[in-house]
Amino acid sequence: MSSYVGRLTLELWLPVVLVALWWFASMNSTSAFFPPLRRIVQDTVDVWFIQGHISSDVLPSLTNLLFGYAIALTVGVALGLLLGLMPRLYDALEPELEFLRAVPAVAILPVAIIAIGLGDDMRITVIAFGSFWPILVNTVAGIRSTDPVVKDVATAFGLRPATRLFSVRLPSAAPQILAGARTALSIAVVLILVSEMSGAFRGLGNFVLAAQRNFAITDMWSGMIILGMLGYLVNIIFRVVESQILRWHPAYREGAKWVTSQ
Amino acid sequence: MGDVAVVEASGLGHEYSTAGVTTRILGSLEFIVASGEFVCIVGPSGVGKTTLLRCLAGLLRPTFGSITVDGHPIARGNSALSLVFQDYGRSLLPWLTVLANVALPLKGTAPRAERRDRAVSALHEVGLGDVLENYPWQLSGGMQQRVAIARALVVEPRVILMDEPFASVDAQTREALEDLVLRIRNHGGMSVVLITHDIDEAIYLADRVIVLGGRPAEVRANIPIPFGRHREQLATKAEPEFAELRARVHQLIGAPDDGRRPAADQGNPRDEGARQ
Ligand SMILES: Nc1ncnc2c1ncn2[C@@H]1O[C@H](COP(=O)(O)OP(=O)(O)O)[C@@H](O)[C@H]1O
Ligand SMILES: [Mg+2]
DSSP: OHHHHHHHHHHHHHHHHHHHHHHHHTTTOOOSSSOOHHHHHHHHIIIIIISOHIIIIIHHHHHHHHHHHHHHHHHHHHHHHHHHHOHHHHHHHHHHHHHHHHSOHHHHHHHHHHHHOSSHHHHHHHHHHHHHHHHHHHHHHHHHTOOHHHHHHHHHTTOOHHHIIIIIIHHHHHHHHHHHHHHHHHHHHHHHHHHTSSSOSSSHHHHHHHHHHTTOHHHHHHHHHHHHHHHHHHHHHHHHHHHHHTTTSGGGOTTOOOOOOO | OOOOEEEEEEEEEEEEEETTEEEEEEEEEEEEEETTOEEEEEOOTTSSHHHHHHHHHTSSOOSEEEEEETTEEOOTTOTTEEEEOSOHHHHSOTTSOHHHHHHGGGTTTSOHHHHHHHHHHHHHHTTOTTOTTSOGGGSOHHHHHHHHHHHHHTTOOSEEEEESTTTTSOHHHHHHHHHHHHHHHHHHOOEEEEEOSOHHHHHHHOSEEEEEETTTBEEEEEEEOTTOSOOOHHHHHHSHHHHHHHHHHHHHHHSOOTTOOHHHHHHOHHHHHHHO
């Protein structure tokens, strides 16, 4: 319990200090671009919670995020498994993959608009494309780095292909897959904004961009705060899921009890 | 115990090729393992014991000769043979519980309830009936190696292969594990092929000790051990014959083998230079 409080303190002291600094430094600000934090907070509560932009703007963005991320995760892990198990195929495709990976997700926005249109499926595609790469690359690396002794175990005991895949290779790659999935999640949150740069008439990203265009600077700041909080929240959820999946991993073993007899 | 051969190796040889240099590690080995027999293979470090065991386990295809099990050529994942690795820390899967690790080889071959029952009884056999739901890394080294033995038992193999299985546990645990393996063999009637570089361990456990030596490795000697099935750490090792056997094996392993390295002389000049 006390270690939990300690960890929370460790995690929160810097944000608290920064927010306090921001609060006092901006207290008497008259700059149009840096309004007092107090006003931003009031505005945030007002716009998002009282006027209800949470449901009209955050919810659609969140839905796109979840669909896009889910697609990236599914396709990334499936393809990563395949390419990880077929090193020659991966080596043959590597130049093309490296090229595609180097294309920033912002740059595929125009292509996606032409190919798919201006709807939510375009936005989901952009989010999926951008967050797909770290998952793919990490899955391949994770699958390729299975301990040779573990592979020998699978071979010596003649494990079936499905058992090999789901009980051996996939779990052994899980730490790396999850590291990629975490990077991908941060990218996906940023891509909410990018994907709503064109053709969106609602959504968190659209709100921030529209506010900026209309010089509603306080609104813009409030949208950024909501975006940051959303990112933080999904990250916390991710960490809980990750610690469950990896509870066997040395990094998560604390708190497990050891058997000391014999 | 019958004298029926379970494992038969004939003309078994292996060479590794690295960076264009081919080195013959195993010469041309001839040996059998009889049904229910406990065979220990000893030899100096680097002689090719692990290579031999990997060939037997189907993890490595020998370059020359053949190995048969019950008359059939060896195949990968043949459940007639099962393997206990030296490095329990790496050979048990840390994401699976003890029970799941032991049941793993049965996946896809038996219904769930049966897999569980068989795994539980294998774990009882090695004295680990009470840690089924723990993870292997929560256990001591000796207990982990018992889990690995249970996993080898669960497929009801004809032969259990072990590569220096007790090399990384403390002396006391080691003796307990040796007696456990003897008990399992006496109870289950399977053959055991155990590799060790510990001469005392080999003589204590084996019905027959095979001594490997030279490069390429050949069978230097095939020594029957006359202590019968019943062995006791103190009493058996105190037998006068035990000391004689130990001296004999010692001499065979330690025997200088200069002038008897044809392959090394022609095959790897760098090796030769290093020795001078
Ligand atoms: N995969 C490999 N490629 C090339 N040489 C190897 C390989 N594995 C083992 N060797 C060499 O073969 C020899 C025998 O190795 P090994 O079978 O592990 O011996 P032992 O188990 O008796 O110590 C050693 O000289 C080792 O360097
Ligand atoms: Mg070895």
